[in-house]
Amino acid sequence: MSTYTYDYPRPAVTVDITVFTFHENELKVLLIQRKVDPFAGGWALPGGFVDVDENLDAAALRELAEETNIKNVYLEQLYTFGQPERDPRGRVITVAYFALLSLDEAAKQQVQAGDDAGHADWFNVYDLPQLAFDHHAILGYAVQRLRWKLEWTAVGFFLLPAEFTLTELQQVYQTVLDTSLDKRNFRRKMLAAMSEGVSVLEETGDVRKGDHRPAKLYRFSAKAIELEQVRKRFP
C-alpha cells in the first residue's frame, strides 16, 4: 500500500452528519451501528473521512449515501469539532453537518447500512441510546440549530411530505420546539407568512381524508425556501 508523508503531523478530517426527519409524531435522527472499533457495536452519527480532493459538502453527501443510502437531503454545515481527545484513534477533526429529510423521501429511500456500518436506523431524538465519540454533543448542537431555524425560517418544509395539513405542520413545530402552541394563532401566523410578497403556504385544493372531518392540504410555495429571512431589528 502506498503511503503519504508530511513534514509535520496532520490531523485526520472527517464529516459527521445529523439527519433529521419527522415520522409518527416524533422527531427522528438517523444513526448507524458501528461495525469496527472504536465503539464497535455502538451507535453513531453517519460520517467518514474527507477525500483529499473533495469538497466538505460533497464528502458529507457521499458518506451519507454510502453509509445509509440516503440522497436528496437539505444540507448545511453545522460546526467543526476538534478536541484532541475526541477520537481515541488519534487526532481527528470533524466538520459536523446538519441535514433534513422529508417524510416521503425517507419512505421512498430504503435506509440501509453501507460498508462500514452494521445497521442504520431512525431514533427518537428525545429517546436516544448512548452515542460514540462526542456525537451526543454534536447532536445537541444540531437540535439547537434545528429549533432556531424552524422558528425563523421555513425549514419545516424539509421535514414534511410535499403536501401536508396544518395540524401536521403544527405537530412538527410542537415536537421540535418541545412545547405546545395555540392552534388559532399558529394557523394565522403560518397562513400570513409571506416571502417577498408571496404567501409561504398555498392550498393544494385537495383534502386529506381520515376518520373525521377532512383536512385541507397545503404545500410550501416554491419560492418559500429560505424566505422569511430573519427579521431585522433596526428598520
Add this chain to the structure above:
Amino acid sequence: MSTYTYDYPRPAVTVDITVFTFHENELKVLLIQRKVDPFAGGWALPGGFVDVDENLDAAALRELAEETNIKNVYLEQLYTFGQPERDPRGRVITVAYFALLSLDEAAKQQVQAGDDAGHADWFNVYDLPQLAFDHHAILGYAVQRLRWKLEWTAVGFFLLPAEFTLTELQQVYQTVLDTSLDKRNFRRKMLAAMSEGVSVLEETGDVRKGDHRPAKLYRFSAKAIELEQVRKRFP
C-alpha cells in the same frame, strides 16, 4: 527532519481569524502582510496551522498572539472552508474564527507582526485591499455574522471601551449595520434592554467631557454578555 506518514493522504488544517475593532468611527479588521509565497507581499487574515494536540480555539488564540501580538479577544468559531482549490499549495482546510477586540484593548496591545508576517495593520472593512486565498469570502461571512450578532445580542460591548457614551454605541451600530438609526428610538431600545431582569446598560455616574455638552458614560452590566438571547417567536 523527522517526517510523518499515513496510509491515506491528509489535508492540512489551519485556522484563520477575522478580528474586528471599532476605531475613529470605522469598523476595522486586522490583516497581516504575508512574507512568504503564496501571495508573498499580499494581505491576508492572520492564521496558521493547527498543532496535532491542540484545540481549535486554542490554535486560533495562539496564532493571533504569535502573528499579531493580540490577546484577550472575544472569539467564536465562524465556519469551515474546505474547497480543494482554495490554497495553491495543496489541500488546506481552514476553520475560520471571528473575534472582537475592544478599542482600549486594541490601544493597549501593540499590534505587531510576528515571525511569518511582515506587517500587521488595521483596515477599514469598507475599504479593503485584495486579500490572499479565499479570505475575502471569509471576511464577508464574518461581517454577516457580526451584523447578525449586533442586532440580536450585546456583542457591541466587545467593540467598545469599558465606558462609552450612547452616541458612541449608536455609531458602532450604524457603522456595522451600514445604516442610520433614529437617536431617540435607539436610546430607548438600548436603555430598555434587559437580560434576566437586569438592565443591560448601567450609568457609570461619570461623564465624558468634550467640546460641548458632556455625555453620560455607560457600561454593560456584567451579566449582559450573551444576554438578550434571540427572542422566541412562539410563546
Add this chain to the structure above:
DNA sequence: CCAAAAGTGTTATGCTTACACCCATGC
C-alpha cells in the same frame, strides 16, 4: 347521534415607529 378532529374571530396589550425641540457646555 356521537365522537373526534378541523376550522374559525375578537379583544386587549405592548411594541415599534415616526417625528422636533430644548439643554448644557466650550469658546
Add this chain to the structure above:
DNA sequence: GCATGGGTGTAAGCATAACACTTTTGG
C-alpha cells in the same frame, strides 16, 4: 451668545397573545 452635540416624549399603527365554540365527517 452661539454653535455643537446631548438629551428627551408622544401618538398611531401593528403584531402578539389569550381565549371557546361551531363544523364536518365516519362509524
